Amino acid sequence: MPQQETELTPRQIVAELDRDIVGQADAKRAVAVALRNRWRRRQLSDELRAQVTPKNIMLIGPTGVGKTEIARRLAMLVGAPFVKTEATKYTEVGYYGRDVESLIRDLVEAAILLVKSTEREAVQEQAKARVETRLLDLLLPPPKPVMGWGHEHEHGAGSEPGDRFQRSRDKLKQQLEAGELEDREVEISMPAKSVAPISILGAGNMEQMEMDLQGMFEKMMPKSSQPRRMTVKDARPILMMQEVDQLIDPEKIHQAAVTLAQESGIVFIDELDKIAGDEGSTRGPDVSRQGVQRDLLPIVEGTTVNTKYGPVKTDHVLFVAAGAFHRAKPSDLMPELQGRFPIRVEMHDLTRDDFARILREPRASLLRQYEALLGTEGLTLEFTDEAIEVMADLAFQVNRSTQNIGARRLHTILERILEEVSFDAPDRHDRTVVVDADLVRSRLEALAKDEDLSRYIL
Structure with a gap:
């Protein structure tokens, strides 16, 4: 059982998530409460505990705003087995494709890695x-023992050899x-x-x-x-x-992993909106979408899945679903499936200030990553405050004028700015590189203004 789960209050969970993820306060609060509810459930009597089911969460919002990151960081925070999957990867049983139950088998494998890691440290x-x-x-x-005079002599502690x-x-x-x-x-x-x-x-x-x-x-x-x-x-x-x-005893690990997956597992199902389809439809892709929803329902509702480590009950696994829901609405899903995600949280589009904070604040922010990567070549990389503001501004503009891909736009922008520095790094004579607003503008402004070019390049 992960120890941290018993110690963190919702406020502490949010504070921890704030160290790595910018904004999205509503989503952080929702996942913090869902996690604390698991601890609360374990304090109940056996009879009542069996009746309390997890409050599964549906995160609704565009790509690149932090949906996956919130679920992933949450699992890391409490040492829980975590599996991320796309709903579109599965097809109805009987069609060619992955079986929805393989989700739970993957979760047990993740639990085994966690338990093994803990056991390895112990020994x-x-x-x-x-x-x-x-x-x-x-x-x-x-x-080797020496044979002699009809009986065996060993080079024991008393002998000279x-x-x-x-x-x-x-x-x-x-x-x-x-x-x-x-x-x-x-x-x-x-x-x-x-x-x-x-x-x-x-x-x-x-x-x-x-x-x-x-x-x-x-x-x-x-x-x-x-x-x-x-x-x-x-x-x-x-x-x-x-x-x-x-x-380490494999049998003990397998048993502990099954218990950990059942009690603390977190399953993140992305692109849930892509399997929402017309219930009345009897042909085309909608049939398979409906089939995937029907196959997903018992797993989310609570069933027993056979794995090579033994049966795994999914009654208390926490499911976090996410989707952009541009074309479909949560109400387009099967009523039974909708009902299994009682907590709905709308994720907000990232603002220009959010982009600047994403570059500066997280412990593994993009700027820190690039500074560390080029530091391996002996280069010191410095970003001026104005450069950060210009990058945030350009990311915001390009997201509005082309496709909104959220914070992922910053990866493309930084790659574009640092492409030449990265290429020349081993051969440069000046060991300090200052990225200022002029450098950012010279690399990107013309591209950002030309909508056709930015669509392909940024």
Whole structure:
């Protein structure tokens, strides 16, 4: 169970999201309350807890305003398994395409990665000690028992060869700890590469059967290994992985992952508006859209999905759906599906000031990313305040005159401005590059004014 989920109040969740996402206060409040409700549910009696279902959320707004980012950051914040998918990726069962249930199988895989990561950290110190012992054994193998006078003598601690061996081993251990043997070669055993599984069943809704067959073949095939010579430095991480894997119990991980997915999983379904179609329609794409909605309904409503790690109940998984809803409306979805998303939040278009804040404020803002990337070449990149304002202004203008793609427009604008600097970075003599308003204008203003050009280039 993620620990943070029990500690964060809605106000703290919003404050954390504010560090990475600009604006959209309504959406942040809605997801913060939905998350806190999960904690509240766990405080209830068993009888009442079973009756309380998650308050799923529907985020309505154009592309690039932060819908996915809010859901993703939320999952990272509480250490919850998270899966993002597009509703358009699925087709009705019986058509060629992905089965909607694969969403939950992906969620369990995400949960396994999280649980494994926690377990790995827990056994790290123990594994480290075992790796050092294995390296010592590889550098100085223990002496084999010696046969003599009808009974077996071992080079034990009391014998002279045994003492000599122990002294050598102690000396070697000190050298190993001091990092003096990193270039010494050792021979380690590595598992042979397995042949990639061949897909024998084409249709998407057969993937569970395919996974079961694959698992069965893996169990039947003998695991072979091959010796490899490498330095102590290269062998250490490989041995570390082997020891960690031996110390963690796969069955325990699978059980914990299923529980984590059931109790704390977050599923983000994007482009929900694209599967809204006419209920009366009996032909064309609308039939499949209706089919996907019908297949999605039991999963959102609460059902049991079979996975290779055991059955997973979806009753308490939090579903966050999103869509632009330009042409369709939430009311165009099946009434039952609409009812499963009681919280509706409208996301706002980004203003010119929002663009400036997006460039400046988040911990991993675009400007910080570019400064760090070019810093690897020894370049110092500086953006003047006026340059940031001009970039925000241009992003806002181009979004209004062409297609509104929200904050993603800033990526294109920055790439355009820094293209030459990025190309010349290794060969530049001046190690400081100042991006000012004049540079931004010279690179972009002509493009932004020409609507046809900006449509293709910006």
